[in-house]
Amino acid sequence: DFTSQHWECQSCELAVRGFAGSHVIVSLQGIVQAYKSGITLQGNTTSLGRWNFSGSFFFSISAITTIGYGNLSPSTVAGRIFCILFALFGIPLNLVLLNEIGQLMLLGTQHCAHRLEEVFHGQKKASLLIKTCALVTGLLLFLLLPPLLFSDKEGWSYEEGFYYSFITLSTIGFGDYVIGMNPDRTYPGWYKNVISLWILFGMAWLALVIKFCISFLE
Amino acid sequence: DFTSQHWECQSCELAVRGFAGSHVIVSLQGIVQAYKSGITLQGNTTSLGRWNFSGSFFFSISAITTIGYGNLSPSTVAGRIFCILFALFGIPLNLVLLNEIGQLMLLGTQHCAHRLEEVFHGQKKASLLIKTCALVTGLLLFLLLPPLLFSDKEGWSYEEGFYYSFITLSTIGFGDYVIGMNPDRTYPGWYKNVISLWILFGMAWLALVIKFCISFLE
Numbered sequence: 019d020f021t022s023q024h025w026e027c028q029s030c031e032l033a034v035r036g037f038a039g040s041h042v043i044v045s046l047q048g049i050v051q052a053y054k055s056g057i058t059l060q061g062n063t064t065s066l067g068r069w070n071f072s073g074s075f076f077f078s079i080s081a082i083t084t085i086g087y088g089n090l091s092p093s094t095v096a097g098r099i100f101c102i103l104f105a106l107f108g109i110p111l112n113l114v115l116l117n118e119i120g121q122l123m124l125l126g127t128q129h130c131a132h133r134l135e136e137v138f139h140g141q142k143k144a145s146l147l148i149k150t151c152a153l154v155t156g157l158l159l160f161l162l163l164p165p166l167l168f169s170d171k172e173g174w175s176y177e178e179g180f181y182y183s184f185i186t187l188s189t190i191g192f193g194d195y196v197i198g199m200n201p202d203r204t205y206p207g208w209y210k211n212v213i214s215l216w217i218l219f220g221m222a223w224l225a226l227v228i229k230f231c232i233s234f235l236e
Numbered sequence: 237d238f239t240s241q242h243w244e245c246q247s248c249e250l251a252v253r254g255f256a257g258s259h260v261i262v263s264l265q266g267i268v269q270a271y272k273s274g275i276t277l278q279g280n281t282t283s284l285g286r287w288n289f290s291g292s293f294f295f296s297i298s299a300i301t302t303i304g305y306g307n308l309s310p311s312t313v314a315g316r317i318f319c320i321l322f323a324l325f326g327i328p329l330n331l332v333l334l335n336e337i338g339q340l341m342l343l344g345t346q347h348c349a350h351r352l353e354e355v356f357h358g359q360k361k362a363s364l365l366i367k368t369c370a371l372v373t374g375l376l377l378f379l380l381l382p383p384l385l386f387s388d389k390e391g392w393s394y395e396e397g398f399y400y401s402f403i404t405l406s407t408i409g410f411g412d413y414v415i416g417m418n419p420d421r422t423y424p425g426w427y428k429n430v431i432s433l434w435i436l437f438g439m440a441w442l443a444l445v446i447k448f449c450i451s452f453l454e
Contacts (some may be wrong), residue, residue, distance in 0.1 A: 080408075081408055084302065084406055084407045084408045084409075085304075085408075086303075086304065086403070086407075086408035086409045086410045086411070087306075087410075088305075088306055088409070088410035088411040088412060091410040091411075091412040093412075095395055098395065098396075098399040099395075099399075101399075101403075102398075102399065102402050102403075105402070105403075105406055105408060106402075109406060109446065110446050110449045110450050110453060111453070113446065113450055114450055114453055114454060117450075177313055177316065177317075178316075180320075181316040181317075181319075181320065184320050184323070184324075185304070185320075185323075188302055188323055188327060189302045189304075189407065190298075190299055190302045190303075190304035190323060191302075191304045191306070191409070192304045192305075192306035192309040192411075193304070193306040193309075193410075193411060194306060194309040194311075228327065228328050228331065231328045232328050232331055232332060232335075235328060235329070235332055236332065
């Protein structure tokens with residue numbers, strides 16, 4: 019059982035019989051190093067695990083939203099310094115954007131609340147109804163329905179997709195699950211853009227929910 | 237060169253000559269799977285990479301602060317559901333705590349500002365001086381001095397330690413650098429506690445700085 023025992027060797031060397039029949043010496047650390055630098059075990063490439071345009075774009079989003087999956091990270095000194103400067107300006111700018119999106123969402127629900135007030139002729143009833151509606155719509159759009167998309171496109175179970183959704187929108191971003199990383203699957207072009215929008219609007223929504231929770235706690 | 241080429245095989249099997257002289261068949265995917273489940277290549281154990289008390293404590297901090305290094309992550313359904321519930325209550329509670337720490341820091345600087353006003357007899361001069369002092373002290377305590385500790389305890393370069401400090405306090409937490417993960421080093425008992433306090437106070441300080449930046453932007 020390979021996963022349940024410690025590896026006693028400092029830098030084990032393995033004799034690999036390659037496709038040409040000759041022996042190649044590789045080290046366990048080399049394999050893990052190669053894995054960490056984004057090389058997958060399969061030959062087919064995925065866009066989000068490499069430093070091409072879409073992979074770098076996804077890295078930028080993961081940095082400024084502070085999700086930080088870590089499937090890609092800068093490995094050179096210049097890259098790290100640029101990443102710090104990029105995040106230093108990107109994080110506040112993204113927070114301003116999230117704040118604007120959150121304000122728009124609040125304005126939208128308040129607009130609906132005013133309309134409902136006219137219908138129901140009761141302010142308290144309408145306010146409670148609209149708050150429940152906003153919460154349920156947000157839950158559906160940002161937490162309960164996306165796992166269905168993930169199970170279709172990534173082959174994850176519903177529970178894995180829900181876990182990924184929560185870990186992403188709360189900006190924890192462990193990086194144990196990252197979309198677009200399965201080299202055996204082909205992803206449609208709109209998939210990445212929809213996920214980017216889902217992250218932005220979902221984070222703004224969850225920030226609003228957390229703000230309400232904090233105002234209850236204080 | 238192992239790290240610069242794609243691995244063409246789906247699940248390569250390697251013949252490993254073990255310490256007893258017999259051949260063992262392992263797969264590349266098995267090695268990566270073992271690496272992902274927190275098993276290091278060295279025999280000596282580090283506390284923060286395993287699910288013992290200090291490792292789990294560090295995982296809890298990484299979850300509720302939304303840093304999410306990902307050096308440890310739950311792998312069972314029950315573990316993931318508990319992690320979601322834990323973060324759902326932990327993140328707002330931690331935000332309340334960070335807010336309190338931030339308020340204490342603001343009160344401290346305002347107290348100093350009032351004292352300085354009496355000395356300088358000028359409100360604007362004192363206010364500017366105390367803001368600069370608070371910024372420089374924060375920079376020193378939370379970003380410029382910790383890399384020296386990391387280079388001593390982890391063997392990182394100053395630049396690597398500074399990168400780790402920024403990526404941690406901004407809660408990005410890629411997980412490419414995590415403290416206490418080098419099995420070749422012994423870490424003193426106070427090290428982990430000091431890092432925990434540094435994360436809490438540093439995050440509160442950086443949140444204040446980002447708030448000021450946003451108020452300038454808006």
